[in-house]
Amino acid sequence: MATPDLLFNLRNNFYLGSYQAAINSSEVSNLSPDDTIERDCLVYRCYIALGQLQFVISEIDASAATPLQAVKLLALYFSSPENKESAISNLKEWLDDPAIGSNSTLRLIAGIIFMHEQDFNEALKHTNAGGTMELHALNVQIFIKMHRSDYAERQLRVMQQIDEDHTLTQLASAWLNLAVGGSKIQEANLIFEDLSERYQSTSLLLNGKAVCWMHMGNFDKAETLLVEALNKDARDPETLANLVVCCLHLGKPSSKTFSQLKLAHPDHVLVKRVSAAEESFDRALQAFSS
8 A cells, every 4th residue: 555645735825836836835743754744845845936135045954864965055046246256166066976966966056057047058968867746847837938849748757647737837837838839728727727627726827727728819817917926926027928918919118017127037048038128229229429
């Protein structure tokens, strides 16, 4: 008889972006030492997602296990631009250490950090071997960002062979359907709808549905979903970015929402693109007027 997965609810809430619910369901008894470390890693990653970086940094001390040290490194990476370089330097050092370099949590954190750095080849160097559903799902995300949906599809097939009904398999399938586009958008929307009904509607799922409706040209429906997501988390970068795009299509003012995004998440890809476009325009204007 299979042993029950004591961390299922915590893990599932984390995957779906229901971070406070995950933290609230983290008090689980009779955990093995390995499960206790996994539980603590997930809880601290929830706090990172909620923006409580300093709490994570102060809570994890130097004697903690490698997976927890890796999570602390992620918090340090996100905590300030000044910390990024030293976090990446430490990460590379640990990855080169034969004793801990192959740790799945360390490889996962490496993948997340290098993906944020847009260094996709470096990310894949550490994630491509897989080993956990989260690593496979991260590979799908990386390949989508590289515009290699063929490789993403291969990775998704691996996940489907392991567990077709796994929440991460369902999410990865929806992400890939969105990337492929066309008739697949409807399939992505059905997955997000199904997950919302089976569990609970989170900012992550509402954004997924909103992007589907934007692809299908229904910006009014998308706006309704994004406002609902904003009520759940007013600082979520994807909600703010999607709302900016949605408002532009609807001919509604978007400057206030964009200012919120720029202030809270200056490194967001939309902020960088707009800034680059503004600089190009200013340069062209100067050339024209000189």
